[in-house]
Amino acid sequence: MFVGRSRELTVLEEAYATDVFQMVVVYGRRRVGKSTLLRRFAAGKPDVRFFQARETIAAENLRALSAAILGQDEMDQSLPSYPTFEAALEHVFKYAEDRRLIFVIDEYPYLAQSYPGVSSVLQNLIDRCKDSSHMMLVLCGSSMSFMEHQVLGSKSPLYGRRTAQLKVQPFDAFDSAAMLAPADVVRSIELYSLVGGVPLYLEQLDGSKSTEWNLANRILGLSRYLYVEPENYLSQEVRSPALYNAVISAVARGCTRPVEIANDTGLSSSAVAGYLKSLEEIGVIERMAPVGDSNRKHIRYRICDWLFLSHYSLAMRYALLVERGMERQTAERIVQYDLNTYVGHVFEDVCWQWLLRQMASGDVPVLPREVGRWWGTDPMRHERADVDVAVIGLDNELIAGECKWETKPASSDVLGLLASRAELVRKDAASTTLFLFSKSGFTEECRSDAARRGNVQLVTAEEMFGQPRSS
Numbered sequence: 001m002f003v004g005r006s007r008e009l010t011v012l013e014e015a016y017a018t019d020v021f022q023m024v025v026v027y028g029r030r031r032v033g034k035s036t037l038l039r040r041f042a043a044g045k046p047d048v049r050f051f052q053a054r055e056t057i058a059a060e061n062l063r064a065l066s067a068a069i070l071g072q073d074e075m076d077q078s079l080p081s082y083p084t085f086e087a088a089l090e091h092v093f094k095y096a097e098d099r100r101l102i103f104v105i106d107e108y109p110y111l112a113q114s115y116p117g118v119s120s121v122l123q124n125l126i127d128r129c130k131d132s133s134h135m136m137l138v139l140c141g142s143s144m145s146f147m148e149h150q151v152l153g154s155k156s157p158l159y160g161r162r163t164a165q166l167k168v169q170p171f172d173a174f175d176s177a178a179m180l181a182p183a184d185v186v187r188s189i190e191l192y193s194l195v196g197g198v199p200l201y202l203e204q205l206d207g208s209k210s211t212e213w214n215l216a217n218r219i220l221g222l223s224r225y226l227y228v229e230p231e232n233y234l235s236q237e238v239r240s241p242a243l244y245n246a247v248i249s250a251v252a253r254g255c256t257r258p259v260e261i262a263n264d265t266g267l268s269s270s271a272v273a274g275y276l277k278s279l280e281e282i283g284v285i286e287r288m289a290p291v292g293d294s295n296r297k298h299i300r301y302r303i304c305d306w307l308f309l310s311h312y313s314l315a316m317r318y319a320l321l322v323e324r325g326m327e328r329q330t331a332e333r334i335v336q337y338d339l340n341t342y343v344g345h346v347f348e349d350v351c352w353q354w355l356l357r358q359m360a361s362g363d364v365p366v367l368p369r370e371v372g373r374w375w376g377t378d379p380m381r382h383e384r385a386d387v388d389v390a391v392i393g394l395d396n397e398l399i400a401g402e403c404k405w406e407t408k409p410a411s412s413d414v415l416g417l418l419a420s421r422a423e424l425v426r427k428d429a430a431s432t433t434l435f436l437f438s439k440s441g442f443t444e445e446c447r448s449d450a451a452r453r454g455n456v457q458l459v460t461a462e463e464m465f466g467q468p469r470s471s
Contacts, residue, residue: 004175027147028168031200053111096135123157171197183207193346196306215331252312344405398429
């Protein structure tokens, strides 16, 4: 099932419609659906060549490239192959001189690793042929570090040749819900919180079954794809995965600052900094700072891949039970004791995603300059203060939001606390709008308080997903 990706398809279609040479770079983490996106875009186009590079030697990739260019079956050893990569690629550029051609090189990093000179070959051909070529060249890759540094980076032979680039991100909670149908809103959010928005991960789940069933039958267990995926992903992306595993485990235990991670793991501060940077590049760890605060001392780190988060903070807590084949009992315990608190943290991101969508559509008339969270000290209460969702607009507007994933309706006390903390974020805001998000609705007192204040919007989880709350 293909869902979402309308923005990405628009970029690709606009590039194709120009009928002049284009070099589009498409990249993103593994399993995020890049190849599916490109095949969807190419479907029905009259002239397409799709080459899937492999992690193999140059000769094997040259044979496969030749077959893709010539439209042949690469398994037929009797068919001719180009003598060099230069000859193969030059043929493609010449072929595209009098026709619109889409030429996709998928997993480009594998090709470049097997034949390091390929970027220079492409540079030379682009510089010589771009004015006469009608080719739409698409370079696609999953190694984010390689694509950003050795394709898009200033030291790459291909620097300055791209005409468009797409970083394909995991789905947000709303596109994920389309893949999880017929799950209701609460179950969609729970399942999204456990595996994130990577399409291949979502495909493993059954939205018609309970969250507990999915935990027991699709997520937990030594034979389950989703259970072993974090370890497999790390082994594919980094060297010394055991050390990265230690850093992720420390963050899952609540160590959010580099010094805390270093103390927890016994690693040096410089080593921790390097591991965190690499984990950021592959989309597992995220660096955060309070909105409106540029003080480097306030930077924190968190796990931003929900499959990694659930694996390290939930599954690993019960690893002994899982290893003994007690997936059902483990799932039951997680749902009973851990799930609501766990989902509550991810629900903050769901609310943030909803606000971004509302601002993009104009339903919330603020153009964001900064979007994130805020934390600091409340000088009146002498305690740590947090604002779950904070937006500073281009015209100095402030949006402050509180997110409640609880079984009881949100009360007016929650709204009052949000109002006081909003003043800590930005006292000089041109305007302040408060958003209170709740899984279980709001008390009548809270609704009356919101109406009295006038600058408050109350939003239920169902309303966020376009489903009016039943009374």
